[in-house]
Amino acid sequence: MSAAPIASAQSSGKQSAAPDDERYIHLKIPRPNRAAHTSQTQGQPERDNANARHLWLTQRMAGLGGPEYVRHVLREADKQRALNLGAGNAATPAKPASNWLSVGPTKDNFIQNFYTLEENDSGRARTILVHPKNPDIVYFLTSGGGLWKTSNFSSPHPQWTATTDNLLTTSGGSVALGSNPDTIYLGLGDPFDSPNLVAGVMVKSTDGGNTWQPFVGLNANTIRDVKVDTSGPQDIVLVAADGGLFRSTDGGNSYNQVAGANPGDAFFGQELWSVVKTSAGWLASAQTLAFFGSGFFGLNGSGGIDGSLWLSTDQGATWNAIPNAGNTFTGAGRTTLAVAKAGDSVVYAFAADTFDQTQLDLFRSVDGGQNWTALGLAAKTPVNPNPDQPDLNVMHGQAFYNQMILVDSNDENRNTVYLGGNLSTVKSTDGGNTWTVITNWLAQFGLPYVHADCHAAALIRKGKQGTLLFGSDGGLFASTDGGAHWNSRKQEGIQTSLIYTLIGNPQTPSTTLIGLQDDGTRVRVGNTSIFNQTLGGDGFGTGWSQANNHSSLASFQFENIFYSTVNPPSDQNDWNQSSGLDPADANFATPIDTPAATADPSGLVFYTSSFSKIFKSTDGGVNFNLIGQQGVNFGHFPRAVLHTVGISPVDLNHLGVPGTGGNLIITTDGAATWTEYPLNSLVPGYASFNAGVAWANDNLLYAHSEAPIPGVIHVVKGVADGHGGYTFSAPANIGLPDVPVDKLQVDPRDSSGSTLYAATWIGVYRSTDGGNSWSQLGKGLPAVVVSDLYENGNTLRVSTYGRGVWEINIAR
Structure with a gap:
């Protein structure tokens, strides 16, 4: 697949004032209220915690980032790609690059x-698309691994291809097909890992994902939904994002924000979650953003308070609040909309409550979403309740996160509906009056397996019942008998x-x-x-x-x-x-x-x-x-990052801990005493967000930062000063992209401590001169967040947040 460049390029100067990475340090993430934990081998299975994960990411990045920084990271990726496709980085001449192996x-x-x-x-699902003319062609968009495609889905073992590895990010938001089903409108930017990933852009393919046009940036960080109005001669693309609603009238070549920019506008101060075409026009679900401190902030994942529904009768150009007779649709937060087919009069709305604390209800409309009936899930019990799903609150306490709904288009009355949430999926065949639990996250209670936390669904209309497709935190699952049995093996080969x-x-x-x-x-x-x-x-x-x-x-x-x-x-x-x-x-x-x-x-x-x-x-x-x-041996908190104790390869006396406020916490006597080094003041241009410490030996160490700020220093060097302490300075860092560094590794084969590997948000980089100059390591690694490094002899192995594990031969 060919690469899509970023549309514009601008440089940024250094930021002089260090930001506060302790901005949300007071938001100590609450431990779940559970009995004293016992091993899964002794007592109970272990669940994830989406609320805690989101708060951790927000705390870790201090709520920084934003559309401008997203664009900055993408420009850096584009710059690095140009260097490596051209003459390379003249500052670091290198032998021919090895290839990365997945x-x-x-x-x-x-x-x-x-x-x-x-x-x-x-990996986690975002959107599932089925080609309208060839049901063997299925697209699967994932949160961190980009868009995958198969052309033989009916095979017991479909062959999957990653279509977006050559783009500048693999963070998936949403995707839709155009009037020509080979045209793909892809929104990049996962809404649930946004503090640690970058996107908020649209990109288009006209050949089924083989090649991609340049990115088009939106005033947004994340993309939640993409839909296409194909009723006219030109595709009109609607994009629901955290920055509002965006619209293209020229087939995805450019986008404009639809209202929302000024007080009094529709969507002002709101994020958009879902868009569907109904018999009444285009229907959108919006949610008012919570305002916290100096900006909008995700209190419970989505960042929203009250939800609302809006209707457009002019292909998304203008919007008005729905009539909502009787004020039935009220008290909602994030809401996911669903129709069986575009233009249907029957619409369903699956809603969290205000602040997205828990599930509110499922609503049904028969007039295209103008007025609603609440189906009263809170008062109902499934016909086959179980301890994981005793009632019909399928979202549980993660209502901001796990919402899935599908209306079966094979049912002419639109009464067959599937819902997915935290631990289960449920099905109704009578318009929501009665429900049956059809899957369980651990295949218990006589139910088949679909992994926890559902996000997406689709239907292949082939055969008597068609094929149901559900997407969750565990990927893609298929059923050919209306949900009675499920197949998790169709996704083998997807590396996300x-x-x-x-x-x-x-x-x-x-x-x-x-x-x-x-x-x-x-x-x-x-x-x-x-x-x-x-x-x-x-x-x-x-x-x-x-x-x-x-x-x-x-x-x-x-x-x-x-x-x-x-x-x-x-x-x-x-x-x-x-x-x-x-x-x-x-x-x-x-x-x-x-x-x-x-x-x-x-x-x-x-x-x-x-x-x-x-x-x-x-x-x-x-x-x-x-x-x-903290408070006893040192003044600042250890940062909640992936690695918090850097250990000298010489002995266990020399340890380094990345602390808050730009402070590096070091002991040279095995933790008997600790000393804090305020890097922000010791190294002008360094700006907090310590992410780790890598020691070459007892006399030489490196510290690195994941600061999401343009123009700051991300790698510094510490040299023993001969008096029991260290002197810190910044190497030149020529060729190191101006993006966060999540992990730094010193090559133990280099006795001088000058060979370094840096895991960044856009790939792996190597320096052979102590950080003065850097070059991209190898060829073939997608532009993905690299989370960790492990070196063993001549092999460097890395983990990524979305594209699995890769390795490369680093023989010298």
């Missing part, structure tokens, strides 16, 4: 989360895992341990692309002894850490829960840091952190002990 996951043999299921998962961290082990070099968003902790099977899940929930940190194969560690949210001495861990019974941590101080982020073999020849030492504390284990993760605390 490692997976492409499938799993089983997943374990208390129960063992022979099912398959991939949202990975936080990874680690390997020198004794088993092909094996990799990864922590994934809502897809648990997974272990690679040998030298394959198969990764099996042995822990559930939001898999987060990973650790593994480097001197031997003694212990591997894994975590999920809120300070839950597990260790295994059976390695690689191939079954959930291999895991045991660690002790000594402080649940009362737990944060969503639960990192794990592993020393190099040269620093820890025992293979028994690991580190982690909580909201205000640093912990160390010296027995392979069985027990953790407190070694540092």
Whole structure:
């Protein structure tokens, strides 16, 4: 697939005033109100927590970013692409680049989360599209892995192709087909990871995704829905976004915001979620943004308060509030709209309550969405209730996040409706009067498996009942019998895992341990692309002894850490829960840091952190002990990032912790004493948002920042000053893109400590001169957020947030 460049390019100067990365530090993310946690192998399966994840991302990025920064990151990606397609970076001459190899996951043999299921998962779904003339062509848009396509969906094992790897971001928002079904209007920008991903742009293909035209930027960060009015000679494209509603009247070449720019306008101060064409015109669901501090802020994920419905009778040019007789549609928050076919008079609206705390109701209209009847789900019980779904509140406490609705177009009366939410999906065949639970997130109670947290649905109209397609946090699921049975294997080959961290082990070099968003902790099977899940929930940190194969560690949210001495861990019974941590101080982020073999020849030492504390284990993760605390040993909080303890490869005395307010927290005596280095004042141009520390040796270290601000320094160097402290300065950083750096790795093969690898929001970069000059490493890695790095000899393996695991040969 050919690349689509960004439409414009501008440079930015350095920002002199350091931003406050402690802006939302007071928003300590609440731990779920559950009984003392027991291992999934002992008591209960583990769930993810979408609310906590969103608050963590908001806290981590301090609510910064915005459309201008999105555009800045895309310009940086475009600049880097031009350099690497042209003469390259003259500052860093390099030998011919190696190619990146995709490692997976492409499938799993089983997943374990208390129960063992022979099912398959991939990354989070955003939109499912079926070609109207060829039902074998299916498009699957994912939140972090871009748009995938198959032309043989009816095959037991469809062949999938990533169509957007050559774009400047793989963050998926929504997608629609034009009047010519080979024309694709793709909105980039996932609404649920927006503080950590970039997009808010539209892009168009006229050949089924083989090539793409230049990006068109919107005044938005995220795209929620894209629809096309095909009634005239020219496609009119409507885009629902966090910045309002946008409209194109020239087939997607340009977009204008529809009202919303000034007080009194329709959609002013509102985000848009859903758009459908009905018999009355175009219907849109909007939600008033919550105003917090100095800007709009996502209190519970979406950032919205009260929801409203609007109608346009002129193809989206102007909008008015619906008549809403009897004020029936009221008290809503985020709302997802659905019709069986464009232009239908029967419309359904699946709504969260105000502030998106929980599910409100399902509403039905028979006049194109002008007036509504509430179906009263709160007062109803499914005909087959179970402990996970005793009632019809399928959204549960994640109403901002998991909303799915599909109206069956094979039912002429439009009475067959499917709803999806947190743990279950349900079906009604009588217009919402009675309901049946048809799937369960763990295939319990005699129900088939569809992964938790549903987001998208579609219907292939072929055969007596057609094929139902549901999309969730676990990818794509298909049913050919109206939801009685489901197939999770149709998505094998889709590599869209949202990975936080990874680690390997020198004794088993092909094996990799990864922590994934809502897809648990997974272990690679040998030298394959198969990764099996042995822990559930939001898999987060990973650790593994480097001197031997003694212990591997894994975590999920809120300070839950597990260790295994059976390695690689191939079954959930291999895991045991660690002790000594402080649940009362737990944060969503639960990192794990592993020393190099040269620093820890025992293979028994690991580190982690909580909201205000640093912990160390010296027995392979069985027990953790407190070694540092904010307010006692140092003044600032450890930042809630992917790795919080940088460890010298020489010994365990030298540790570095990325602190808030731009402060680097260092000990040189094994945590007996700690010293804070205020990098913002020590290094002009550095601007907080510490993300990690990478040591070359006891006398040389590097710190890096994930500051989402143009023109600031993202990598600094610390050199021992001969008096027990360190002097910090910024290397030239020529060639390093001006984007956040999530992980920095010093190549242990270089005794000078000058060879570095940087995991950025747009790829991996290498420096061989201590950060003075950088060049993009290798060819073939999509422009995706790279979340972690692991080096073993001549192989560098990386995890990405949306495109799985990749590796490259770095033989010198």
